[in-house]
Amino acid sequence: MGNPNTVCLVLLAAVLFGAVAHAQDKDRNVSFDVFLFNQEDDGGNEIFNEEFTYVGARAAAKFKVTNILTLRPTAIISTIEPGRAVDAPDTITNANSKITNATTASASATNVTLSCVADIRPEDSDWTCSPGAYFAYQPTYVSRGLDFAAKGELAGGDFTPFFSYGLRWDSLTGGNLRLAGIFGGKLKGADIDDGFDRKLRNRVTHNLQFGFTQVLSPEWLIGASLQYTRQDGYLATPNEQVTLYSGDTPVLFSDERLPNSRNRLQLNFRVRYSPLLFFSLGMDHSAYLDDWSVQNYAIEPNLQGSFGIPEARWHLWYRFAYQDGTRFHRNKPGKAYKFQTDDPDLGTFRTHNGGAVFTFDMPETQGYRWLLTVSANAMYRTDGIWGYGFLVGSEFGW
Numbered sequence: 001m002g003n004p005n006t007v008c009l010v011l012l013a014a015v016l017f018g019a020v021a022h023a024q025d026k027d028r029n030v031s032f033d034v035f036l037f038n039q040e041d042d043g044g045n046e047i048f049n050e051e052f053t054y055v056g057a058r059a060a061a062k063f064k065v066t067n068i069l070t071l072r073p074t075a076i077i078s079t080i081e082p083g084r085a086v087d088a089p090d091t092i093t094n095a096n097s098k099i100t101n102a103t104t105a106s107a108s109a110t111n112v113t114l115s116c117v118a119d120i121r122p123e124d125s126d127w128t129c130s131p132g133a134y135f136a137y138q139p140t141y142v143s144r145g146l147d148f149a150a151k152g153e154l155a156g157g158d159f160t161p162f163f164s165y166g167l168r169w170d171s172l173t174g175g176n177l178r179l180a181g182i183f184g185g186k187l188k189g190a191d192i193d194d195g196f197d198r199k200l201r202n203r204v205t206h207n208l209q210f211g212f213t214q215v216l217s218p219e220w221l222i223g224a225s226l227q228y229t230r231q232d233g234y235l236a237t238p239n240e241q242v243t244l245y246s247g248d249t250p251v252l253f254s255d256e257r258l259p260n261s262r263n264r265l266q267l268n269f270r271v272r273y274s275p276l277l278f279f280s281l282g283m284d285h286s287a288y289l290d291d292w293s294v295q296n297y298a299i300e301p302n303l304q305g306s307f308g309i310p311e312a313r314w315h316l317w318y319r320f321a322y323q324d325g326t327r328f329h330r331n332k333p334g335k336a337y338k339f340q341t342d343d344p345d346l347g348t349f350r351t352h353n354g355g356a357v358f359t360f361d362m363p364e365t366q367g368y369r370w371l372l373t374v375s376a377n378a379m380y381r382t383d384g385i386w387g388y389g390f391l392v393g394s395e396f397g398w
Contacts (some may be wrong), residue, residue, distance in 0.1 A: 033393030043384025051083020175240030203233030
């Protein structure tokens with residue numbers, strides 16, 4: 001499996017869309033969501049298993065402290081339960097000397113993610129600046145980060161340029177980070193030779209994005225953004241293995257090895273048409289490529305509307321993506337290479353993803369407003385990986 005923290009953050013972002021798509025225009029609000037995503041693996045890899053179940057809860061708030069300052073804290077707690085264990089074939093000669101996800105089921109993990117953003121908008125200014133801090137922890141992975149974003153509302157709000165930068169310093173290990181790992185210290189037992197790679201590894205990620213949205217008319221809106229990501233450090237996964245073959249017979253495990261740097265460039269484009277009140281059609285496009293030779297292209301048509309009244313809304317989407325995988329991902333390699341991986345997320349596949357979000361505004365009582373969100377989505381990849389997710393959330397504003 002690839003880095004489960006990264007995988008689950010991507011999935012959570014998709015499932016949580018319904019909880020943030022209709023944020024209330026109130027000075028203060030509190031929201032709470034519970035979610036589940038289950039991934040199955042019916043792919044052709046007989047040795048490695050990508051199944052897991054991801055369950056969690058998210059609490060978020062927005063507090064307008066002054067006319068200039070608004071705080072937005074968020075906390076997420078979740079668990080990852082691995083799928084079935086897959087026994088290594090008897091033909092693999094070093095299976096007993098390597099403890100890998102091919103011979104044992106990965107341990108379940110509890111994840112905690114904390115973040116806070118401060119929106120600062122000086123009086124009589126068209127710009128909002130938003131510095132923030134980020135922290136995520138699970139037993140084998142910890143991430144610390146700083147963020148900064150700026151957004152303008154120009155031309156009467158019709159033109160909205162934005163800019164964001166994020167820094168992440170991650171530590172990961174095949175053992176257990178414990179307290180020392182949170183601060184980047186040396187781990188106890190890192191030199192024990194029991195088959196696990198317990199060394200503390202680090203990586204640094206820089207993410208830069210800028211773009212705009214433009215209202216062309218009451219019916220038409222467009223938007224575009226350009227994103228650049230740079231990663232340095234240990235970019236493989238501890239204890240991850242690549243299976244080597246003799247013809248069609250698996251014979252040996254070899255450590256996953258990936259370059260210590262990665263550059264990625266992504267372009268996003270959006271167009272939305274609203275011919276009727278409370279109804280719109282949208283089309284999102286994205287494309288990215290990196291210096292590992294990964295290329296990904298996606299298109300997402302979507303619809304938004306109401307159930308006859310503005311207090312009950314729906315959002316439907318379908319996303320198709322094609323990925324051309326990295327040159328380091330090979331089919332049944334016969335020898336070890338300088339750079340090699342069996343991570344299916346770095347392979348070649350097509351993805352079909354669709355879902356629905358239903359949002360209901362409850363009657364406002366004594367200045368308090370309650371919003372209820374229910375969403376579901378499903379995903380299928382042509383490499384045999386598929387999954388489904390659900391979310392139920394509520395938001396209170398006053």
